[in-house]
Amino acid sequence: MTTAIIKPQWSPLTIALMVMGFIIFWPLGLAVLGYILWGEKFGGSPEKAQAYWNKGKAWCSSNAPRHHRNHWNRSSGMSSSGNAAFDDYRAEQLKRLDEERARLDAEIDAFHEYMANLNKAKDREEFDRFMNERRGSRQGYDQNKPDNGDNNNGWGSNNA
Structure with a gap:
């Protein structure tokens, strides 16, 4: 209870x-x-929960199909299939796939570098356009500013 x-x-x-x-x-x-x-x-106790977990884990590993268990072992250790010709063929194909993977990874890196350079150029162009527009508006402001002869810029008098 x-x-x-x-x-x-x-x-x-x-x-x-x-x-x-x-x-x-x-x-x-x-x-x-x-x-x-x-x-x-x-049952509310950690021991019962751990026992239930272990029981389920053991059931899963004992009922897993044989080829899945062997696949997990082969991927880490490359066990022999019993046929030397097939093992040689498999090793050759895996080597070819590794080389293809390395080539594709190099292409991905080159593409990412290209996109980074493209984005950097685009950012530079936008920044330059912004600065040119800003300089244009500041120059227009300087030209329209009245010059009344005093150099105090409106901050009071410069009497010493």
Whole structure:
């Protein structure tokens, strides 16, 4: 018997908490849904939860298809298939694919560099246009400014 305030079952309270969780922050609603569905299996103790996790993990690894388990081993260690000709062919094809991958990566890097240079040139052009327009407007302002002969620029008198 569990003494939890919110029991892992479908009740109006847990449904309301789940809906509110989804509205506020969707992972919170997902966590409440997981608690409703699987809360009893965990039993509320970390030991039971770890045991349940280990049991599920062992079931997945024992029921995985043989070719998937071998594929994971081959990708890291390149075990032999039992046929020398096929192993040579496979090694040659993998080497060719690695070379092709390296060539494509170099092309991607070259394209990114090209785009960066293009964007830099575009930015430079826009900045130069802005500065030219700004200089033009400042020159027009300087030309229209009346010069009344005093050099104090309107900041009061310069009497010493």
